Amino acid sequence: MVTASAPLAGVRVVELGDDGGLVEFGGKLLADLGADVVKVEPPGGVASRRIPPFHGGVADPDRSLQFWFYNGSKRSVVLDPADASAPGDLRRLLHDAGVVLDGSSTPVLDRLGITASSLERDFPGLVYCRVSPFGDTGPLAGHQSSDLVQLALGGVMAACGYDDVPGAPPIAPSGGQSAHLTGMAIATGVIAALVHRQRTGRGQMVDIAAHDVVSVSTEMSFAYWEYQQVNPRRQTGRHARPYDSPPWNHRCLDGKYFCTLPLYLTNERYAAMVKWFEDEGMAEDLADPVYASDEGRASRMSHVVAVISRFCAARDSSYLFTEAQKRRLPWAPVNSPHDLLDDPHLRDRGAYCVVEHEDVGASLTYPGAPYKLSATPWRPPTAAPRLGEHTAQLLPAPQSQGERK
Amino acid sequence: MDSGRERDEPVRDPSGVGQSAGGTAGALAGVRVLDFTWSVLGPTVTRTLTSFGAEVIKVEWPKRADPMRTTMYSAGEERKGLDNGPFFHNLNTGKRSLTLDVRSPCGMEIIRRLVGVSDVVIESFSSQVFRRWGLDYPQLREINPRIVYVSASGFGHSGPYEGYDTWGPTAQAFNGLTSISGLPGHAPAGWGWSYMDVAGGAMATVATLAAIHHQVATGEGQYVDVSQVESGLSLTGPSVLDQNATRERRGGDTSPPGNRAATGGASPAYGYRGEWGAPYGAYPTRGGGHNDYCVISVLADEEWVALREQMGRPTWALDPSLDTADGRVAQQDGMDGRIAAWTETYDKQELMRKLQAAGVRCGAVQSAQDRTENDAQLVHRGMFPTLEHPVLGEHRFEATPIRMSETDRVTPPSWPLLGQDNQYVLGDLLGMSEEEIRQLDRDGLTWPADLPRDVTVSRSLW
Numbered sequence: 001m002v003t004a005s006a007p008l009a010g011v012r013v014v015e016l017g018d019d020g021g022l023v024e025f026g027g028k029l030l031a032d033l034g035a036d037v038v039k040v041e042p043p044g045g046v047a048s049r050r051i052p053p054f055h056g057g058v059a060d061p062d063r064s065l066q067f068w069f070y071n072g073s074k075r076s077v078v079l080d081p082a083d084a085s086a087p088g089d090l091r092r093l094l095h096d097a098g099v100v101l102d103g104s105s106t107p108v109l110d111r112l113g114i115t116a117s118s119l120e121r122d123f124p125g126l127v128y129c130r131v132s133p134f135g136d137t138g139p140l141a142g143h144q145s146s147d148l149v150q151l152a153l154g155g156v157m158a159a160c161g162y163d164d165v166p167g168a169p170p171i172a173p174s175g176g177q178s179a180h181l182t183g184m185a186i187a188t189g190v191i192a193a194l195v196h197r198q199r200t201g202r203g204q205m206v207d208i209a210a211h212d213v214v215s216v217s218t219e220m221s222f223a224y225w226e227y228q229q230v231n232p233r234r235q236t237g238r239h240a241r242p243y244d245s246p247p248w249n250h251r252c253l254d255g256k257y258f259c260t261l262p263l264y265l266t267n268e269r270y271a272a273m274v275k276w277f278e279d280e281g282m283a284e285d286l287a288d289p290v291y292a293s294d295e296g297r298a299s300r301m302s303h304v305v306a307v308i309s310r311f312c313a314a315r316d317s318s319y320l321f322t323e324a325q326k327r328r329l330p331w332a333p334v335n336s337p338h339d340l341l342d343d344p345h346l347r348d349r350g351a352y353c354v355v356e357h358e359d360v361g362a363s364l365t366y367p368g369a370p371y372k373l374s375a376t377p378w379r380p381p382t383a384a385p386r387l388g389e390h391t392a393q394l395l396p397a398p399q400s401q402g403e404r405k
Numbered sequence: 406m407d408s409g410r411e412r413d414e415p416v417r418d419p420s421g422v423g424q425s426a427g428g429t430a431g432a433l434a435g436v437r438v439l440d441f442t443w444s445v446l447g448p449t450v451t452r453t454l455t456s457f458g459a460e461v462i463k464v465e466w467p468k469r470a471d472p473m474r475t476t477m478y479s480a481g482e483e484r485k486g487l488d489n490g491p492f493f494h495n496l497n498t499g500k501r502s503l504t505l506d507v508r509s510p511c512g513m514e515i516i517r518r519l520v521g522v523s524d525v526v527i528e529s530f531s532s533q534v535f536r537r538w539g540l541d542y543p544q545l546r547e548i549n550p551r552i553v554y555v556s557a558s559g560f561g562h563s564g565p566y567e568g569y570d571t572w573g574p575t576a577q578a579f580n581g582l583t584s585i586s587g588l589p590g591h592a593p594a595g596w597g598w599s600y601m602d603v604a605g606g607a608m609a610t611v612a613t614l615a616a617i618h619h620q621v622a623t624g625e626g627q628y629v630d631v632s633q634v635e636s637g638l639s640l641t642g643p644s645v646l647d648q649n650a651t652r653e654r655r656g657g658d659t660s661p662p663g664n665r666a667a668t669g670g671a672s673p674a675y676g677y678r679g680e681w682g683a684p685y686g687a688y689p690t691r692g693g694g695h696n697d698y699c700v701i702s703v704l705a706d707e708e709w710v711a712l713r714e715q716m717g718r719p720t721w722a723l724d725p726s727l728d729t730a731d732g733r734v735a736q737q738d739g740m741d742g743r744i745a746a747w748t749e750t751y752d753k754q755e756l757m758r759k760l761q762a763a764g765v766r767c768g769a770v771q772s773a774q775d776r777t778e779n780d781a782q783l784v785h786r787g788m789f790p791t792l793e794h795p796v797l798g799e800h801r802f803e804a805t806p807i808r809m810s811e812t813d814r815v816t817p818p819s820w821p822l823l824g825q826d827n828q829y830v831l832g833d834l835l836g837m838s839e840e841e842i843r844q845l846d847r848d849g850l851t852w853p854a855d856l857p858r859d860v861t862v863s864r865s866l867w
Contacts, residue, residue, distance in 0.1 A: 007615035021679045033615050051681050052667075053647050065650060066679055069642035116810070138785035143761050146702035147678040148664060148685060149768035153780075157687065158696050158772045159597025160586055169687040170698055170770050171594040172664045173586030176679035177604075180640050184607035189807040191614040192457050196432035196812050198621045204811035212786050212806035215776050219445065219598035220477065220492055222789075225773035226801055227491040228480040232597065232773070233695060237583065238574070240597030248574065249583075249592060257592060259578035295863075330570035334593055337581035337641035338648040345566040351635045365649050367638035370605075371612035372561070374542070375627035376619045 006034020007376040011194065013037045014097040015074070017104025021048055021147075021179050022210055023131050024070035026186025027101055031073040032369045032378045033187075038394060039074045040093060042081065045387045055360055062359065062386045069366065072355060072381025077395060078388035087112055089395050094123060099190055103131040116205065125203040127193040129186055135209040145210065150178035154214025155221055161234035163244075170234065181217050182210040237334075246305035249334055250312040257334035258317045260308050262301060264330060267292065272327040273308075282311045341365055353380035431458015432812040436617065438525040439516075440464065440500065443471040445573060445599055446633055447529035447557045448496050449606025450613055454525075455499030456805035456814040462501045462523075462830055463821045464516070466508075467860065468853050470823065471497075475862045479797065485862050488822045489796045498792070498802050502821035503830045506850045513538065518835050520548045524620065525613065527555040531570065532562045542628035552626040553616040557609045561632030571633065573599020580637035585644070585677075587661045589668075594661075604640060605633035644677045664700070667734045680704055683733040684712075684740050687770060688748040690756055698770040699753045701744065701760065709733065711763045716747050754779070777801065794820060827851050 013035045015027040024046075031037040039046070048070060049061035056063065079089055090112060094100055102108050107130060109115070114122055130136065133145035151157050156177070157170035189206040197203055216222070224232050224242060232240035237249040237257070249257040265273070270291065277283035284307045290296045297304055312320060317333040324331040333339075340346055353368045369378040436459040440451045448471070451461045465471060470487050477492040478485050506512040516538075520526060526545060528535055535541055535556070542554050556562055559571025577583045577600055587594035609631040616629050638645075662668055662676040666685045676685075682704040690697045703709045706728060713722045721743055726732040733740065748756060753769035760767035769775065776783060783789065786808075789801040805814045819826070831837045831845070845851045852858065 007619045024679075029611055033611075048679060051679060053643075053651070053675055055650050065646040066643045066677075069646055070679075134782055135786055138782045140782035144764060144766040145768075146685075146700075146704060146766045147680055148666075148687075148700040148702045149766050152687070152698070152700040152768040152770045153776075155771055155773060155776050156597075157698070157700070157770045158775075161594050161597070162588070162591065165588065165591055168588060168591075168594075169664065169689070170696065171586055171588065172687070172700070173582070173594075173596060173600075174662055174676050174678055175582075175585050175641050175644070176677065177600075177640065179679055181604065181607065184604070184611060185806055187611045188453065188607065188614060189809065191611065191618055192432040192807075192812070193809060195614065195618050195621055198618065202811060204809055207808035207810075208806065209786060211782060212788050215780075215783055215788060216803040216806055217600075217603050218773075219603060221598070221773040222777060222803055223477060223492040223495050225777050226495075227477070227797075229774075230480075231696070234594075234597055237593055237595040238597075239599075249578070249595070251592070257578075259575055259583070261572055261574050263574075264572060325566070325569045328570050330572050330575045332571070332575045332579040334578045334583050334595075335581050336584045337638075337645050340581060340638070341645070341649065345560060345564045346635070346638075348564040349561055349632065349635065351632075351638055362650065364646055367642055367645055368635075370608050370632050370635035370638065372630040373612060373616055373619075373627055374629070375625055376615070 005376060006379045007373060008033040008035040008191070008194075011035040011099060012097045013099040013101060014093050015039045015101045016108050017102055019047065019103065019105045021176070022133065022182050023101045023103035023186065024048060025179050025183025026129075026131070026190070027074065028070050028072065028381075029183055029187040030099070030190065032381065034376070034379050035099070037074040038093065038097070038390070039071060039076050039385070040090070041076055041078050041387065043078055045078075049387065055357070055362060068357070068364075068384045071384035072366065073379065074385055075390035075394065076385035076388055077391045079395075081111075093394065094126070097126065099127045099129065099194070101129050101131060101186060101190070107136065119205070120203065123203070125197060125201060127190055127197065127203050127206060129190050129193075129206040129208065131182065131186060131208050131210075133209065134211045135207070140211065147176055147178050148172050150210050150214050153211060154178070155218045156214060159218055159221055159232060159234060159240040161236075163233065163235045165236070178210050178214050181213045182208060185213045246302045247309070250309040252312050252317040252320060252333075253314060254316040254318075256317040258312050258320050258331065259334055260305075260312065260324075260329075260331045262305060262308070265297065267294070269327070269329055270297065273329055276323065276327055277307070277311055280311075282314070283307070355381055355383055357383045359383070359386070430812070430815045431456070432809070433617070434458035434812075436460070436525065437523045438462065438527060439519055439523040441526070441528035441530065442557065443529060444473060445496065445602035446606045446609065447527060448473070449603060450527060450555070450557065450610045451500060452496060452498060453610045453805050454613070455817055457812065458815055458817070459525075460501065460817070461499070462503050462519070462826065463497065464503050464505055464507065465823065466506055466853070467504055467823055467856055487860060487862065491797055491800070494794055494797060494820060495802050497821050499815075499817040499819060500821040501819050501826035501829065502823055503827055504824040504851050506853075507538065509850055511845070511848070512850055515831070515835065516540070517548055519830070520545055520552060522834055523549070523552065525553045525555065525617065527557065527613065529557045532556070532558055532567050546626060550626060551620055551624050553613065553620055553629065554626070555609065555613050555616070555629040555631065557605070557631045557633065559633050561635065562630045573602035573605075573633070576601040576605065576633045577637060580634045581641050582637045585641060585661050588663045589661065601633050601637055605631070605636040608636040641677070644675070647675065647677075665737065666702070668737070682730050683737045684744055686737075686741055688741070688745045690748050690751055690753040690769075692752070696770050696772040696775070697753055699748055699751075699756045700768050700770065701748075702766040703733070704766065706730065708765055712760070712765050715760055715763050715765065716744070719743070719747075790816065792816060795822065824852060
C-alpha cells in the first residue's frame with residue numbers, strides 16, 4: 001500500500017468470553033489502531049448485544065448501540081462451547097492469532113488444557129492477555145462483579161459525590177468507566193508485549209484485573225492516606241479533599257454549568273479576570289490589593305468564588321468560555337456529551353467519524369480516537385459485525401456450527 | 406493479514422531502539438524518553454513507560470519546576486521542599502532528573518544533542534512552546550529521523566481552540582465527563598479528581614506505545630498529537646450514538662442517572678454502564694460514616710432471587726411484578742428504601758462477604774484507607790509495593806496495573822530529585838567532561854544562580 005497503514009496492521013487479535021464486558025473496549029482500541037480483531041461469541045451472542053438502547057427501539061442482537069460502539073471493525077465468529085468441535089475450532093482460531101484477549105469466566109487455556117508451560121510450545125509467540133474482574137487467584141478471585149462493584153471497591157465512589165445534598169450517597173460516574181480503564185490497560189499491556197515480541201520473538205502472558213486498574217485511577221486519594229493518614233471527602237463537582245473548598249461549577253444564565261477552575265489563578269490570571277469583571281461592572285471588591293497575592297487570595301477564596309458565581313449567573317456559558325479563554329483563564333462549560341457534535345473545534349480536528357450501518361440504513365456519528373499519529377494514523381471503524389457474520393469465513397465447514405443470518 | 410509471518414520473523418531492532426540506553430529488564434528496556442511533561446497527564450504516561458523498563462529523563466528548570474512537586478506534603482512536614490512532595494514522587498517513580506535552562510542557547514543545544522540519543526520526546530505544554538523552542542516535529546526529525554514526538558495537550562495541536570488553556574477539570578467539564586456523574590435533578594457531581602489526567606494519560610500511553618511499535622518495526626519516527634479533551638469523547642460512546650440514532654435527548658433531568666444502570670418510565674433513560682438491571686445502587690451500611698455504603702447490582706433474575714433469599718424473603722420482595730428486570734427497573738424507587746433499611750444493619754465488608762457468597766454482585770465503597778490497609782486482594786496482586794525513597798523514606802507506592810510473565814513491571818531505582826542525574830545525562834550520555842559540567846553549573850545553566858539548592862517553598866498548592 002502506498003498510503004500509511006495503521007500501527008497494528010497485520011496483528012490478528014482474538015477476543016474471547018467477555019462475560020463481564022471487560023475486554024470489548026481493549027479490543028476496540030486495538031482495532032482502531034489497525035489490528036484485525038476476531039470476536040468469538042456464544043450462540044445468541046455476548047452480553048453487550050442485549051444491552052439497550054437498540055437502534056429503532058427493536059431489541060435485536062444486531063441493533064444494540066452498546067454493542068455497535070465497542071465492536072466496530074471487528075469480525076464475529078459464533079462458537080458453541082457445547083459442540084464437540086468447539087475445542088478444535090478454538091485452537092485453530094488461537095493458532096492463527098498473534099494476540100488473545102481472554103475475558104472468559106473460565107480462562108480459555110483451562111478449557112483447552114493448556115498450561116502456562118505448554119503455552120509457548122503450542123502457541124509460540126502468542127501474546128495471551130487474561131482479563132478478569134479481580135485476578136484468577138487471591139481472596140477476591142471468583143467474586144461477582146459489575147461496573148458499580150468496581151467503582152465502589154476501587155475508590156472512585158468514595159471520591160465522587162456531593163457535600164451540599166443531604167443524604168446523597170457516594171456517586172458512581174456513568175459511561176462504564178471501569179471497563180474503559182481496564183480496556184486502556186489491556187491495550188497498553190498488549191502493545192508493550194508486542195514490542196517485546198518484535199525485539200525477541202517471544203510472546204508472553206499479560207494479566208489484567210479491573211480491580212487493580214480502578215484502584216490506582218484516583219490520583220491523590222492513595223497519597224493522602226499514605227502520607228497524611230486522611231481520607232479525602234466528596235465535594236460537589238470538584239476534587240475530593242480532606243478539607244473544605246469553594247465550588248468550581250456555577251450555573252449560567254442559559255442554565256448550563258460553567259467550570260471556573262480556581263486552582264491555577266496565578267497573579268497574572270487573577271489580574272486579567274478582575275480587569276474583565278471590572279470592564280463589565282461586576283468586579284465588586286476584587287481589585288482590592290489584599291487579593292493580589294496567592295496568599296491573600298487563598299485565605300479569601302470563598303469570597304472570590306462568590307463573585308465569580310454572580311458573574312457567571314448573569315451570562316451565557318458560551319460567552320464566558322470565549323471571553324475567559326481570551327484571558328488565559330482555564331475555564332470551560334460543563335457540556336453534555338450531546339452538546340459537542342457540532343463544536344467547531346472538534347469538527348475541525350476530525351474528532352468524530354461517521355459509521356455507515358447499511359443493514360438498517362443508518363449513518364451514525366461516533367467519537368473517534370483521541371490521537372493523531374502522523375505516520376500510522378488510526379483507522380475509523382466500520383460497522384460492528386452481525387452475530388456470527390464471519391463464522392463461515394474464519395471457520396469453514398464442516399467444523400463450523402455458526403449461525404448464519 | 407498474516408499474523409503467522411509476523412510471529413515467525415520478528416523484526417530485530419532495525420531502528421537501533423534499545424541499543425543506547427542502559428537497563429535490561431522490561432518490554433521497553435533500552436528505550437530512552439526525554440520527558441518535558443508536568444502536572445499529571447504527561448507524567449502518567451512516562452510513569453507507565455518506566456515500569457516497562459524505559460529510561461525516562463525528566464527535564465525541568467527549578468524556577469518553573471513541575472507544580473506537583475509542591476502539591477501535598479506529608480503530615481507534619483516541617484520543610485516543604487521541591488524533592489519531598491509525596492504525590493509528585495508517587496507519580497514519578499523510576500524517573501531520572503535533569504535540571505537545565507532550556508531557554509538559554511547553550512541549554513537548547515544540549516537538548517538538541519539529547520534528542521539525538523533518545524527514542525521518544527514527550528511534552529505536555531501548550532501548543533506554542535515547542536514551536537517557539539524550534540523543536541516542532543519537522544525540526545526534531547531533522548535531528549533524529551526515528552524520534553517519536555508525543556504532545557499531550559488539552560485541545561490538541563490544531564483547530565480553533567488550540568491555544569486554549571485546560572487542566573484536567575477543565576477538560577472533563579468540556580468533554581462531557583463531568584456531566585455524566587451525579588444525581589438526577591442536581592448539579593453534576595463530576596469527579597473527585599482529574600479523571601481526564603488519568604484516563605487521558607492512559608490513552609496517550611496507548612498512542613505512544615503504538616508509535617514505538619512502529620518505530621521498532623521500521624525505524625521510522627512520527628508525531629503523535631494527543632488531545633486530553635478528545636480522550637473523553639469515546640468514554641461516553643453509546644450515549645452519543647443514542648443521541649444521534651434517536652434524534653432525541655433521553656432523560657432530560659433524569660440524566661445523569663445517579664448510580665443506576667437504567668431508569669424506567671415511558672421514556673426510559675439509560676445509565677450507559679454496559680449493564681442493565683435493578684436493583685442497582687449504593688446502600689448505607691452500619692456505622693453511618695462517610696464511606697459506610699455497599700453497592701448491589703442485580704443483572705439477572707436469579708440474582709434477584711438470591712438477594713431476596715439473603716434478605717430473608719420479606720413480603721414486599723415476593724411481589725411477582727418484581728420477578729422480571731423490567732418490573733424491577735420500574736419500581737426501583739420503592740425497592741431502594743426497603744433494601745437500604747436492611748443493609749443498614751450490616752457492616753459493609755460483612756455484607757459484601759455475605760452477598761458475594763450467595764452470588765450477588767456486591768462491593769463495599771472503599772476509602773483510600775480501605776484500599777491501602779484492608780484490601781487483601783490488592784496486597785495479593787502487589788499493587789502497593791514498598792520502596793525506599795531517599796528523602797521520604799520507606800513508603801508504599803502505586804504500581805502499574807499490568808502484570809506480564811516475561812517482562813513484568815519494574816521500578817528502576819531512581820527518583821527525580823532535582824538535578825540528581827545531571828552528571829549521568831551530561832557526562833555519560835553526552836560525553837561532557839567534569840570541567841564542562843562544572844562550568845555549566847557556574848554559569849547558572851543547570852541551577853538558577855539566585856536560587857538556593859535546598860529551596861524551601863512557601864505553601865502547598867492544594
